[in-house]
Amino acid sequence: MRVLRFAVVALMALGCATACEERPKTQESETTQGTGAATGAIAASGETGPADANTILIGEVGSLTGPEATFGVSTRNGIDLAIQQENAAGGVKGKKLKVRVYDDQSKPEEAANAVTRLISQDRVAVILGEVASSNSLAMAPKAQAAQTPMITPSSTNEKVTQVGDYIFRVCFIDAFQGYAMAKFAHDTLKVKTAAILKDQKSDYSLGLTKVFNTKFTEFGGKIVTIEAYSKGDTDFRAQLTAIKSAKPEALYIPGYYTDIGVIARQARELGIKTILLGGDGWESPTLTELGGSALDGSYYTNHYSPEDPSPHVQQFIAEYRKVYGAVPDSLAALGYDAARVAVDAMRRAKDLTGPSIRDAIAQTKAFPGVAGTISIDENRNAVKPAVVLKVEDGKTKFVTTVSP
């Protein structure tokens, strides 16, 4: 029996170790679709050091290899396209723009090294990056200390811009999505009661749950029950049975697409016919493969939709497609926006020192980004609308935008 007891202890420790293993938090979307090829020289093309007098260097840190490589490549494509267009439009203050990009292999410590190089060797005017919040958090203190403005295209974790007054983002923060879905559910879907199924191990999910809960109640709706699961669960029937008996009109599931498909299938299996709602963690080409027809008629919030009919969005898509041969995903769109916000600020800044550019970025108001109109608020976050997408026959369709 002694061996058995040892075994039990060992296994429990082991189970804990695997359960506690957090996947890197992926804001935005764990998307793998259409990245196209990264053009130009990837990562430190051999050149280092400051640019000549007629060029402005923009630094970029991205995960061009490693598990989040598709994020980095998409973002880079978006940034490159923006810089090409801006150069064609005459550059900034008579100078051409150039992007110097370093690969961080999807690792925070590499991202920190890369940003140090960009600041001390290349003396870049602005830093763009990263996608994953954990990497951006590794970069931000260095940029802040060197008074070099940093814009993250797509890190949604609140803490990133709290590092200091030189750190900005062009995407919304996690909390906004909860608000956007609560508003959409109440105003557009006319839903009066809702239940929430949250992932109790994910800060992302808990944040969205909290905001959805308060806002939906404020709008006059009623949250009938909140149930929880843990990442790695595959059987959600117990929670769903409890939700079923509470008879909500909508079920909000702010989780990642890996769990959503299974949850949706099991909900339908138990005879739950309510509308399913979610956040940007749903965005993935495999979402509908995992969920099948169970997800039809569900809605989720996201940063951008290629179906957004606005002319400047459609123009961006056409140009992107011409260069990379694919439809841009959210990350490409946000990379494009980040680069253009930086360039716009440099045009408005009185000179190209860090503090002047910082002030110009902070004053960005109603900038027409492809992933929504961007205004930078006093916390250096972008105030911008979210899009709501609907799942239909295995495809996602643009429904509407929700403004803050």
Add this chain to the structure above:
Amino acid sequence: MNDLIQHLINGLAAGTIYALVALGYTMVYGVLKLINFAHGDVMMVGVYMGYATAGHLGREHQSTFLGATLVFLLSMAGCGLLGFLIERLAYRPLRDKSRLTSLITAIGISFTLSYGFQLDIGFLPGASPRAFPEIIKPHEWIVIGDHDVIIWNWQVISFLIAILLMLGLQILVFRTRFGRAMRAVSFDHRIAALMGIPVDRVIAFTFMLGSALAAGAGILYAIKDTAVQPLMGLYVGLKAFVAAVIGGIGHVPGAVAGAILLGLTEEFVVGYAGDVLRGLGAVLHLDSLGVGFTGSSWRDAVAFGFLIIVLLVRPEGIFGRVTAEKV
């Protein structure tokens, strides 16, 4: 009331899967006194074999009776072979070493399989989850009320398969010559060898049988919970192990009883612990037990707490026999 019935069905369905996986644990333990921690991962490999077979059959053929049987048989045979290889290459060379050595080897194999399958080269599938094809076309068999409670055909089929396999194993162990050899090896494999029992062959066959069972269990699990991914075996394996220990490891009906008990306990904890504690919170005016409080977080705590209590109070398990230990 309908809730209660639905929870009961959910719990039984979960328990059935634990039971099938637990049978494999218990059988290998019974013969070798080795806890084969790689068992859950062998199950995962079986699921991927089933996934590949179903993929080759195509959408039309995979859900026919013949197609489904083929999916089961091929993956069970494949896993039997895998079990044979694992035993031959990893466990047999260590059989006379201390038991801890084999235990750690088993954990090593478990990690090799679950993390190896996350690679994306050659036939390895990569880390992203896939949807398991519907090899049993789902039908609603029994519907109570206005879809208040639904019992699906595959739930009944899984349950029947689990019971049949349990009976089959019980017969194999207690009614056949081979079973007698297994029991002899289990009692003392050195003496058994002296009596002319081919110990190596008995152990190899036990492993193959256990692994084939794991594959069958895995496919039923995949039909039930649809998402297939390389780490799926770790969690189910852990729960099945707990079930086997609760029932009395090495004891076939005990494993099934323990598994079903565990499945039902988990289900009811998630279903009702929240209500009970929220009620308590309202009585005691504890704000932390408000509407947002859920019972779901207690599921694993209760499952493992149950295990600890069993080990403290009745370490041989509910059905296990007390064996004197020479110290």
